[in-house]
Amino acid sequence: MSKEILTPDVDAPKQFDDAASAVAQLEKLYTEATEFLCGAFTTAMIDGAPKGRIRAFYPEVRITTTSFAKIDTRLAFGHVSSPGTYAATITRPDLFRDYLIQQIGLLIENHKTSVQVMSSTTPIPVHFAVASDPSITVPQEGAADFTLRDFFDVPDLSTTNDDIVNGTYVSPDDTGPLAPFTAQRVDYSLARLSHYTATDPSHFQNHVLFTNYQFYVSEFESYARSQLSDPQSGYTAFV
Incomplete structure (x- = not known):
């Protein structure tokens, strides 16, 4: 018998013509999702196994363009190459705020269209959700009185890959990638920074x-x- 899946309430998809407002919504969705996971995880560490499976999702930004209108071919980013719908899951929008505002702003400007911000269908692994909260530590497998992956999503290396940037990504629904890396892949890299240097990623300069x-x-x-x-x-x- 499958467990009931417990998720936070999320806003309906919203359209934005302003990049800063779009990023603010990404931050809101991400914060609500991670706070839900952190709260449920903390409770589980005290009270034991949850009553159902705990799940929250990365936020997502997407753009749809129907025009072949020519974009400045000198641009290396800030545009898509052909009509269609393109999307990217986003993690730590607080950390990447300036970058996201720049990128989304260019998309809006170059394609003369709005972007949509929504909750994605990609679960946030609990290890990544609690990473920025120093008061929470994920125990090693077997240390808790329940099996963690039975109740929370955990990192999955089979889907944390470089398929997009390697050019081998195949979309299941014809939605093209809007970024070279998925949110899980970015979270994995942020975790490596912290693991190898004992330094929170927020203290790093932009390029590593x-x-x-x-x-x-x-x-x-x-x-x-x-x-x-x-x-x-x-x-x-x-x-």
């Missing part, structure tokens, strides 16, 4: 390069120290 080549690391270190020696660089510490 992962590498295991020592000569790259040495060069980065040399550059960082040269910047620290320059009082005009704006940098104050090398972590």
Whole structure:
């Protein structure tokens, strides 16, 4: 017998002609979803297994264009290449606020159409939902008195992939990808930053390069120290 699925109430899909307002709605949906998961998870750690399966979903932004109107071909982003519907699931809109406002603003401007913000059908793994709350720790498998994945969604590496950016993604409903990575894939990368450096992603600069080549690391270190020696660089510490 399948468990009842318990989900938070969510707003109906909304159209936006203003990028900042669209991102504010993404933040609202994401906050409501993660607070629901965090609250249910905290209760489960105290009271035991929930009465049903706990599930909340990533927010999503999508755009539909019906025109082949020519877009400036010099643009590397901020537009779609052909008519159709395109969508992207979004995580941590608070962290990516400026980036999202820029990208969504360009889509609205270049295609002369609105974007739609809604709750997606992609569940948020509980590990990612609680990641930004230092007061909550997900126990190792077997540490709780119930099996976590029986009641909460957990990270699934089979769907946390690079299919979009690799050009191998196949849409199940002809909706094209609006971003090179899904929300789960971004969450996975944010978790790696935190895991490898013991530093919350909010404290990182915008661009991070992962590498295991020592000569790259040495060069980065040399550059960082040269910047620290320059009082005009704006940098104050090398972590």
